Amino acid sequence: MYKENFRIIILFITFLILIPSSLMGQERKKEVKKQNPLQQEYKIAQSYENIGEHKKALDIYRRLHKADPESPLYFNGMKRTMIFLKMYPELVNLLESRLKTKQDINLMGDLADAYYRWGKIDKAKELWNKIIETFPQKDFSYLYVSNLMVQNRLFEEAINLLLEGRKTLKNDKLFITNLGYLYYYRRDFKSATKEYIKLIKINPRLFNTVNKYLNRFPDDSTTFKEVLPVLIENIDREPGNPSYRRLIINLYMKHKKYEQAFNQYKILDNILNAKGKEILRFADMTLNEKEYKIAEEIYRYFINKYPSHKQIPKARFGLAYCYENIDNVPDDNKKMTPGYIKAIEEYKLVAEEAPESILKAEALYRIGEINFLKLFDLDNAINYYNLIVKQFQNTYICLTAFLRLGDVFIAKGDLENAMLNFNRVKNADKKSGKDLPGKARLKLAELEFFKGRIDSSLQICNNLLDEIPKNSDIYNDLLEFTLFLEDNKGINNNLINNYARAEFL
Template sequence: MKIKIIKLFLITFIINFAFAQTQDELNLLRLAQSFERAGEYERALKIYEELYNNNPTNRVYLEAIVRLNTQTKNYDRAIKLAQSWLSSHPDDIDMMARLGDVNFKAGNEKEAIEIWDKIVKTYRNNPGIYRMVADYLIQNRLYDKAIQYLTTAQKIAGVPELYSFEIAMLYEFTMRFDKAVEEYIKILRRTPSMIPSVKSRMSSYINRSDVLKQILPILESEAKVSKSNIGILDLYTWVLMEAKDYQKALEIQTQLDKVTYANGEVLLNFARDLFNQGIYHIALKAYASIIENYPNSKILAEAKFGAIRSNEEMLRLRFNTIENPDSIFYSELRKVESDYLKISNEYPGTKYEAEALFRLGLIKLDFYFDLDQAQRYFEEVEKKFMLSHGKDAVLKLAEVFTLKGDLESAREKYLYLMKLKNFPDTLRVKFLLAQLDYYEGNFNAAIKTLEEISKFTSSDFSNDAIELILKIQSNRFPSEENLKKMALAELKIKQKRFTEAISLLETIISTCSNCPITDDAIFTVSKTYEMLKKFDKAIEYLEILLNGHPESIYADDALMEKGKIYQKLGKNELAIDAYTKLISQFPNSIFVNEARKRIRELRGELQ
């Protein structure tokens, strides 16, 4: 019995002793790893060597010693350790590859290449070995050699897309984007669903014109072969969009819609993207294709509405760039209005009726400044579609009331919106309420609201609020009367009552020539005359501002406007003179880059 107890005691002692040794060794390993992570390589190396001396068969310790000797550029020591290990472990391929790595870093490039070549030659039928060795080549920026190994691995495996992501990356490193795309094509041929990963990899350089020239012919050729591969067609469309070849992109999307039996869904998504990017003419074609080819589709209503919206947006672009819209323009606009009325009747009680009526209100407001008709449409939306589109309609109604001069009704609409639960545009409405107080001369109330808005520094309205606060505070003295005239004049301008606005502004200028508000009034009256196309009077007041108030914060604005007016009148030399003065006198102005561009345009230096 005693003997058994003694044996049990001895066994327990031995196990505990061994465990203690193992735990101590593990603690030392963790300490070494901690030093290594902290960059204290000498301290880490000392512990690793102690561990290795106590356990010379432990490859983890050896690898750490080789690694740290390489890190500290003690290449001879690292090479000797690796060679010693390989003499007794000749099949340790990774250590052999690491030996090549150390030799290369030590400047023994020929020896390194020979070692790596020997490995892949020995294991010529194993693609994984090529991949492992290629990693060391990549670490040493031997990209072409790595590509050679990886493409050989593809052939050995009989899998064309094997390691294609890695090969594509190496081609990208070496600026051979055409070759990179060929590798991505291999991936998409086998797995079209990898398109998000491919796009993600290419996104960093796809906007470069030189790259587009390299890869477009390759994708065009591939698309002719892979006519039903959704990954290839999607990639080709994406690249065409970056190259701004929108018509060709539409053709490919039409093809993609057919091969996926999408019944117009692919085209609809493409049309939406085009519309959101402002490419309205091609969006219109996409919508029209859906209407023509899928007349019974569930997406027909959206396609019809999208086509009308595209036409409207194209007219808006023209409206903002032409001086006097002609009868042809208004004929096209009436066609859009007719189409909105038609779709509102075709889909009563739906979002299409609501949006059509709302768009009609916007057209009456923005194109015709027909406040009564705009009000009628917005009120109809408010009445029939309050839950879905009513908030936008109420917001526009408040604007219409402001333009009509009915500020009290406008205020009621804004306050109504403020009471709505989860209304998303609270700051916008608060700012508009502060503007109403400003127009009415209630400056203290305006400032109180504006200060609340200014606290939301991430909002665009915060800057607008601060700007209006400064305007009020800077111009209230010596009397608020001129500021009230100024605020009222700004309201008159918004209401297109330009003559009344000019009268108020010229009163400020004539009665208070040295007041802080005067330069603001001069610049504003100049802009108002420009709206009336009375360019001589506009220039006259800009000269008054520049000569009489050279220190004004509007001085650079004045030079910019002066140049634009002269450019509009075809007086290019005078325009160039104004832009040149702006650049020389106000080198830090936000208008400097635009002024330089306009000078180059006028001199014919820009195509």
């Protein structure tokens, strides 16, 4: 009996709770139905506008504006659709009516724009002048009107207006970026440069901004001839200003006039009392651009001018790399010799001058590469790679040398020693080895293929494919080799083994 009464009480309480909530739900539905009809119509007008039914949208916007003349949403809707439908007389009436109750620079601008689109150019100009006279924030007024002119593609008029504003307000620092952009758009790069360079005069820290603007200019010879005199003029006026030197250097570099850039770098280095730092920076820059001839000249200049500089080994390494990539260079007897022979001489000097530096390891590695790939002196290559392995253990370049030793032993036909070196890299810590363990495993898969062990090679490849990311340096090579193995898996073993041996040889 007690349980039955308790159940009835619970049901009654639940009923009391549910009735108000259901009534509230019904009330919400009524509220939705009673939603502001103007808002619903506004959404319909927007939908018409979005599908290109501008006349239908305008009819609704008119009704809405009449119902609520103060709403900016309805007013702007009318304005937009009238512009699209080119109903300029009616648009002018709408804007003039609005201006009677509210003096606003945007409304005046819209009215001037409507007159201009309508063809009433004198009236538009009259309004533009009125904007400048009416609003006390003069510089903003000039900018605002110039933007209206730009919107109507009146670029020359916009330029003249800003120049007039600068003169009227007696402030040559006004509208610099605006005028620079307009000159740039008009392809008057000389005038654009004159404007942008004023930013450095105002604040030298804006050098990067100015350089970015100038880098947007085309790299044709006509533009070069327009910009160069402006930079030279500023340098002549302030020869000790490093920013102007950097701008002209960047211009020369952009147009691959490296000798002229080099001359400016020498001056810049003196201005900054950089003691060769700027020269070496320029040498590295041209090396990265693979301009080996000019880079060689700059490195030699640095080495001869600053023989006791702490960066001599680095400069010598750069010089050696230039030699390595130049076909023939003169030796001490003025005879032409292959560049890589001269490179070895310089790399050896680097190793002597920086005995404990990683730069020595890199120099030894380059000598090993030249012996392996250029001179085909495999034993000498092994000697230099081994020097790295002994002195620079547990480094990335040590693992790189092990990997290369494996390649050299393959070239010698010694697959066992090749496998030994690849395994050293394969088992290396991934943090220090980065991508090298994966490369070593691919090499081991190739060794298995050379030995005719196709299934073993394929297993290594498939395991590696599951582990390395697709953006890895070796992914494409690995995938190609794996597909090759898969395609030839069913071929007669003797045939594929013979092919593998032929590939190895």
